[in-house]
Amino acid sequence: MLRLIFRLLAYICLSLAIIAAVLDAARSVGASNLVITSLRDSWQSVSANSFALVETSIRTHLYSIFWDPLMLWVLDAPTVLVFALLALLLYAIGYRRADKTGRFAAR
Template sequence: MVRFVFRLLSLITLAMAIMAATLDAIQSVAASEPVLTPLAVAWTAASPQSIAFVADTIMNRLSPALWDPVTLWVLSQPAAVVLLALSLLFWMAGYKRQPFAGRFTA
């Protein structure tokens, strides 16, 4: 059941990454130069309340030192790249390995 949840999360984040990459590609063609939307801009446009909630949670419940170097760096990266990496991590968590000896072992 947990494997299914990770695979579903991987599919959802992959779809979001494809949408972000498509929007960046359309904007790049329109502007005649590469346009890469940072994750913070895309997240704020989609749901400003949730990014404020995550920032408040990290600052108050975890460590304020974690917000500055780590989270701000991730939020400044292109949205499509971050979502692709997150999709890969979810897929790896839900991956079922093949038996070492092969498919037809007893």
């Protein structure tokens, strides 16, 4: 059951990565220049209030050092890359290996 949840989250993240790639491609065609949207810009365009809430929560409840170098580096990364890597990680966690017993057994 837990593997199913991880795989479902992986497919959702992959869908978000594809949507972000299509949006960046459309913006690039419209601007006649390569446009790559950062995760911060995407998040603020969807919900600026939740972005501010997460920022203040991390700065007050966790170390502020955690926000400045690490989170700012992640938030400056392209949205496509962040969601694609997250999808890969979640799918690897939820991956079910093939059963090797009986692989070479006579049928």
